[in-house]
Amino acid sequence: MKKFLLVLVFAVLFTACEEEKEPLKFTNYSVEKSYNKCNPEEGNCTFISMSYPVAEGENEAAERINKEITNHIIEVVDYRDDKKIESIEGLAERFIENFENTANDFPEQNIPWEASVFGEIPLRTEELISFRFNSQIFTGGAHGYSSVSFLNFNPQTGAQYSHDELFTSEFKGYFEEKFREDQNIPQEEPINSNGLFFEDDKFVLPQNIGFTENEVVLHYNAYEISSYADGNFTYRFPYSEVEEFLKVSIEEIPVE
Known part of the structure; x- marks a missing residue:
């Protein structure tokens, strides 16, 4: 009986150690693309630049957070497009492609487009990871559009808080x-x-x-x-x- 109890205790402790999750770690991820490889610093250049933290690892919480962030940035930059985009790289390609199509259709309105998204984590606690995104989009018209957005996640599950x-x-x-x-x-x-x-x-x-x-x-x-x-x-x-x-x-x- 004592041996059985001892084995049971060790089994419970081993299971608890297995279930204890390592804290999420983040690294910065950047994607930049410009039309005809122009240099944004020289002006008169269509470009898109996105930089933000991504969760490392292949656990469910990290994958869920990264997916939500990807979908959010796509929605911010490409809010008027009906076609499905599944990656940030695909978003950059689409942005440059849309500019090129517009420039070809309306050469008299050939004004450079710009899109930038910068993300950061202003607060991390055991129960909350809060992301902030600063976005600036210009795709022609009288003025561009700047926005600030937040996403708040449960670090244990990767679910977004309401x-x-x-x-x-x-x-x-x-x-x-x-x-x-x-x-x-x-x-x-x-x-x-x-x-x-x-x-x-x-x-x-x-x-x-x-x-x-x-x-x-x-x-x-x-x-x-x-x-x-x-x-x-x-x-x-x-x-x-x-x-x-x-x-x-x-x-x-x-x-x-």
Whole structure:
């Protein structure tokens, strides 16, 4: 009986060690391509440049995170295209191809295109990996488009967090009160009373909410709730102010 118990204990310990996952490691990945190998630094050059962290290894969490990041960057850069793109390299090829086709069809409008996406990880904890992406896209027209976006992942599973998984239900009301104060919208007035574009005149959290070492960042990109001329709306709250609404740990872990 004692031998059986001893074997059982060792089996449990061995299984626990096997199931303990190594922390995810990230390395920077870059893809750049230009039309006819022109040099962007010399001007008058169509180019695309993307640089961002990718998770190393072949475990499920790393693969899931990398897939979500790839899909996100493709959506940011190629949001108007119906054709399927499955890789960042394919995205770069498509961007240059679309420019070449447009330049051939409309030679009088042959203005260089530019696309750049830069990603970083402003916060890593045992329960959260927050990615931030700065993007700038110009494909002709009166002006280009700049955006900031965030993706928040569970490092254990690689699943992307929803707002409801990150914050308690009270957070929305707290932020709406602060937002109204900043925009001089009385609490009893409709949220669009000063010309904003909230759908159905109902306040919603921004699509992009991220985390840094010291604060929560809430960011509405141009067109999300207002016109392009009004620009972006960004709000920052130190953790000491909103910690009661958080459902995940914000204590950073050492990164090798």
